[in-house]
Amino acid sequence: MTNEEFLTEMLDVLQTEEQLSMDTVLDDLDEWDSLSVMATMAFLEKSFGIKTTMKDYKEMKTIGDIAKKAGL
Amino acid sequence: MTVAFFNHTRICGIKTVLPEHFIDIDDELQYFDNNPKKLARAKKMMGYGRRYIADERTTVTDMAVYAAEKLLLEMKIDRNDIDLLIFVNQKPDYPEPCDACVAHGKLKLNKNCTSLDINLGCSGYVHGLLTAHALMSSGAYKTCLLLVGDLCARTTDQTNRKGAPVFGDAASATVLTYTSEERNAYFVTGTDGTGWNKIVHPLGGMRLPLDKDTIDLYAEDTIGNRVLLHKGIMKGEDVFNFTMDVAPALLKDTMKAANWTADDVDLFAIHQANKQIVENIIAKAEIPPEKAPVDVFSKYANNSTNSVVTVLCDQTNPLKNVVLCAFGIGLSWGGAALDLSGLYNGGIAHYVTPQDAPSRERQIKYWINFFKGEEE
Structure with missing residues (x-):
């Protein structure tokens, strides 16, 4: 998955209409809530076979951090 | 993987009962900052819809006994024939005695009936079926009544927005009989007790x-x-990871136990944890989505112990080869590959709290008088 494809997927995962970039700060997004965390967990598991925990989400600050977790 | 195989028990009839009261997520806009867009987003992501909630005068035994009464009547089964009663419930009427004995008394069943409880949640129906099949394979029991249910909605604070939109209350009755004909049933079950506190x-x-x-x-x-x-x-996140580890593999193992492929299966009844989780399980297990309903969650929410029964009772077409996949508290899981040919599907009915159902005050008064030796 390319970075562009990842960002497009994240729009759907988070159900947001905001412009996303790798530098987007998660806490700046209105949609970064507990539903989004669960949806991101599901996305990383389904698309990359990566398991994440709450600890990971406390450490991740940007969309790029999620991409890094996915191995991109 | 442990596979339990039985071939002389028939699952004859099922009926689910829901409380009369419900909440629609559309009526809870206040929890979404009064923003319809946020509400629509939560509905799309999680599948939130309608959930039925028992009032404080209604318990699992009330609903399960009602389901049993209706089912026995509709199937013209003589209650005196029931010689095995299994009740799966984590929210009993009393800390003791067990619900099976309470239900036995309410249903006025034969005294030559073995009655026992199983304390499990979401995986409980499969464990109840497994226990029924195992005991009936001895040949000692001819007719089993399996009652299951839970009250996760009644016991969840509605201001708890992580739990409240997810859970709905339900209970059911299932009748199983011994048959001399071949009737194959395969069970795959497991436990990870290190996750007991999840x-x-x-x-x-x-x-x-x-x-x-x-x-x-x-x-x-x-x-x-x-x-x-x-x-x-x-611990939602931990339970999600557990689910993704266990449930897709459970579906595959259960089909393998029965020597089935997805083509052989008419219906995959997957525990309706929430829409997102069920969709992820379906994708990871690579089973055909058209055979695995996810909309049952939006119609009735997560019914815990009763969830897979609710999926079965929601079907309008006759069922034959069915795979059950249930997982949750324990942590535990259970899969079953069942031949449900000829099943009587009593569908989903509603339990209306009787006007004379005892209030909290009346119950307290009753027990004070009971201890005095002055029963009501």
Whole structure:
């Protein structure tokens, strides 16, 4: 998955209409809530076979951090 | 993988009962900052819809006994023929005796009936079926009544926005009979008890009895919900990871046990944890989505112990080869590959609380008089 494809997927995962970039700060997004965390967990598991925990989400600050977790 | 195989028990009839009262997520806009867009987003992501909630005068035994009465009547089964009663429930009427005995009395069943409880949640129906099949394979029992249910909605604070939109209350009755004909049933079950505290009611048992110092004890969860400790806690993220480890493999193992491929299966009844989880299981297990309903969650929410029964009862077409896939508290899981040919599907009915159902005050008065020796 390319970075562009990842960002497009994240729009759907988070159900947001905001412009996303790798530098987007998660806490700046209105949609970064507990539903989004669960949806991101599901996305990383389904698309990359990566398991994440709450600890990971406390450490991740940007969309790029999620991409890094996915191995991109 | 342990596979239990039985071939002389027939699942004859099922019926689910829901409480009369319900809440629609559309009526809870206040929890979404009064923003319809936020509400629509939550509905799309999680599948939130309608959930039925028992009132404080309604218990699992009330609904399960009602389901049994209706089912026995509709199937013209003589209650005196029931020689095995299994009740799967985690929210019993009383700490003791067990619900199976309470239900046995309410249903006025034959005294030559073995009655026992199983304390399990979401995986409980499969474990109940497994126990019924195992005991009936001895040839000693001819007719089994399996009652299951849970009250996760009634026992969840509706201001707890992580738990409240997810759970709905339900109970059901299933009738099984011994048959001399070949009727194959395969069960795959398992447990990871190291996760016992991932879904837990920490208070109210013997480890930490509910008392004055604990009755109002609150804790704050990861999203700032204030949750009463005696109402229970679920570590959602851990349970999600457990589910994705276990459930897709369970579907594959269960089909393998029966020597089925997805083509052989008419219906995959997957525990309706929430829409997102069920969709992820379907994708990871690579089973055809058209055979695995996810909309049952939006119609009735997560019914815990009764969830897979609710899926079965929601079907309008006759069922033959069915795979059940249930997982949750324990942590535990159970899969079943069943031949349900000829099943009577009693569908989903509603339990209306009787006007004379005893109030809390009346029950307290009753027990005070009972101890005095002056029964009502």
